[in-house]
Amino acid sequence: MAPQRFHEQFRHIQRSMPDVALAMGPDDDGHFLYEKGVVLARDGAEARAVEDAVRAHFTETRGLVPDHVRRVGPETNRSGITRIRVGDPAEGDDGVPHALRALTEAEGRRGHRLVSRNHVVHIAVNACPGDEPVPAPRGEPANPAPEESRHDPDTAVGVLVVDTGLVHDHGAYPLLAHTTGDPQVSETDADGLLRQYVGHGTFIAGIVAAVAPNTDITVRGTLNDVGAILESEFGGKLFEAVEQGGWPDIISLSAGTSTESAVGLLGLDAFMRELREQRTLLVAAAGNNGSDTPFWPAAYASLPEYADTVLSVGALRGDGASEACFSNHGPWVGAYAPGERLTSALTGFDAPVPYVYQHSTYDACRFGLGYACTCRFPRHTGVLSDTGESGTAEPDQVMFDGLAQWSGTSFATPAAAALVAAHMTAHKERDPRAARRQLLSSLTEYAEVRGAHVPALRPPTWRPVPVALPARSA
The missing domain is CATH 3.40.50.200 (Peptidase S8/S53 domain)
Structure with missing residues (x-):
């Protein structure tokens, strides 16, 4: 059976980011890589709305305390993006799929996307090279x-x-x-x-x-x-x-x-x-x-x-x-x-x-x-x-x-x-x-x-x- 290059490359990238927990999405089928336990939202009111909505959803459905969901990294950056923690990869908890589902209704009300995964962008274009030199x-x-x-x-x-x-x-x-x-x-x-x-x-x-x-x-x-x-x-x-x-x-x-x-x-x-x-x-x-x-x-x-x-x-x-x-x-x-x-x-x-x-x-x-x-x-x-x-x-x-x-x-x-x-x-x-x-x-x-x-x-x-x-x- 031929080795799967995507999985090979996934391990290579993961070793290059030892402090970042990575996952394959959307269902381990190799379409993309993303950071476990973290979602992205726009700075300001939208980030607060996402944080509150996810915290309320997780408290009701998963028994997590409100402090489990919180912002991580710098409060502001040049891209106007906030990283929000929605799971603990160290405990085997991703949380990202649950957070995305929790915000579907809120996005429908606002008429635009509020949140996304934190994808890995890669020159091997989706971690699957055409070939090697x-x-x-x-x-x-x-x-x-x-x-x-x-x-x-x-x-x-x-x-x-x-x-x-x-x-x-x-x-x-x-x-x-x-x-x-x-x-x-x-x-x-x-x-x-x-x-x-x-x-x-x-x-x-x-x-x-x-x-x-x-x-x-x-x-x-x-x-x-x-x-x-x-x-x-x-x-x-x-x-x-x-x-x-x-x-x-x-x-x-x-x-x-x-x-x-x-x-x-x-x-x-x-x-x-x-x-x-x-x-x-x-x-x-x-x-x-x-x-x-x-x-x-x-x-x-x-x-x-x-x-x-x-x-x-x-x-x-x-x-x-x-x-x-x-x-x-x-x-x-x-x-x-x-x-x-x-x-x-x-x-x-x-x-x-x-x-x-x-x-x-x-x-x-x-x-x-x-x-x-x-x-x-x-x-x-x-x-x-x-x-x-x-x-x-x-x-x-x-x-x-x-x-x-x-x-x-x-x-x-x-x-x-x-x-x-x-x-x-x-x-x-x-x-x-x-x-x-x-x-x-x-x-x-x-x-x-x-x-x-x-x-x-x-x-x-x-x-x-x-x-x-x-x-x-x-």
């Missing part, structure tokens, strides 16, 4: 290949990558020579092995620089802690990221989570409202669950008030003809870009770095597609496994000393963001949202996703990778 064959060029145009600091488009930080030697890769931002925290472990998802932000920056050389790229290490952050902290961190250098033209964000609601993340409400008032375009990954379940913040693109503010991006398979096996899909996904086995910089090449694989490869596509998908690539034995914490075999180890191949909507996203930036440069368009509209309206290329023809953003220098398709029956 592999060293590219020596001498193989980047894919997409670098455009021939040059960087002009006077006209460059500002692109902010919110992800893991830059590896220390990123400047040795010519395309990233003028990229700035936060350094990656703890690149290697005590044994000198590259940590999981180190280089994720550097890889993304390399894609942006290749497709749109006339960009000023800033990488913020908002998601340095194995790419995971609580929703209650994420909105404030996004504010910090944009305010350090001013609101950019484009934000490339390869992180998110699904939820139980169709109205977004409560912890991002303040940031999204502010974003709407700016001229910045948010380009966000649609997620790697092979599902049509909305994935936030990418799914904000489906809400009328954010239709012009957010571009949600799914991933095309290697040949660009259809969706990648892992890519989320649905009417809330605005466009698709190549996202399978792209080639970019993982390190700056100043020294070889060893990497040990974390996940086991499936024998067949876990999403039921018949082509040679990334579910079965690369072939390796991981150290995280349902068969035991240390696995049952010696884990595969590789050396990174050049470019890498990697798959996921994480990487389709910067390709799309870069095409918007390139359009701005080519047409001397200073409004990124106008450039997005112009780019999509001028498209003549489409891909087929679940029987629908969808906009396909294929960079001119991207090289299709042939895929092995199942033979058709006579």
Whole structure:
């Protein structure tokens, strides 16, 4: 039986947050992760109303004293969100599902959502990676290949990558020579092995620089802690990221989570409202669950008030003809870009770095597609496994000393963001949202996703990778 990557990754994230009790929701089926025993509410009167309603409900139905329900953490924060304790994970009590049910009636009276889970937002997009990186064959060029145009600091488009930080030697890769931002925290472990998802932000920056050389790229290490952050902290961190250098033209964000609601993340409400008032375009990954379940913040693109503010991006398979096996899909996904086995910089090449694989490869596509998908690539034995914490075999180890191949909507996203930036440069368009509209309206290329023809953003220098398709029956 193939190991379940979601459960493997859950353990990995839990170890990175030793002081936070995590659960899988909504019923241990792996749609999302959240903090046990805590719900989120807006500061002020709504937080007080939630606290009172939950305390009264729990006192009546569960015999808990009123003091069991209380606020935790800072009273106010940049996102305008309050964390309210509704259970004691140390005693095996989550309390969150009960609290959500208790407030259904109150939300109905007020006509809007009062409370939500405290979700985990993660760069592996719902803790389920498309695959893990592999060293590219020596001498193989980047894919997409670098455009021939040059960087002009006077006209460059500002692109902010919110992800893991830059590896220390990123400047040795010519395309990233003028990229700035936060350094990656703890690149290697005590044994000198590259940590999981180190280089994720550097890889993304390399894609942006290749497709749109006339960009000023800033990488913020908002998601340095194995790419995971609580929703209650994420909105404030996004504010910090944009305010350090001013609101950019484009934000490339390869992180998110699904939820139980169709109205977004409560912890991002303040940031999204502010974003709407700016001229910045948010380009966000649609997620790697092979599902049509909305994935936030990418799914904000489906809400009328954010239709012009957010571009949600799914991933095309290697040949660009259809969706990648892992890519989320649905009417809330605005466009698709190549996202399978792209080639970019993982390190700056100043020294070889060893990497040990974390996940086991499936024998067949876990999403039921018949082509040679990334579910079965690369072939390796991981150290995280349902068969035991240390696995049952010696884990595969590789050396990174050049470019890498990697798959996921994480990487389709910067390709799309870069095409918007390139359009701005080519047409001397200073409004990124106008450039997005112009780019999509001028498209003549489409891909087929679940029987629908969808906009396909294929960079001119991207090289299709042939895929092995199942033979058709006579």
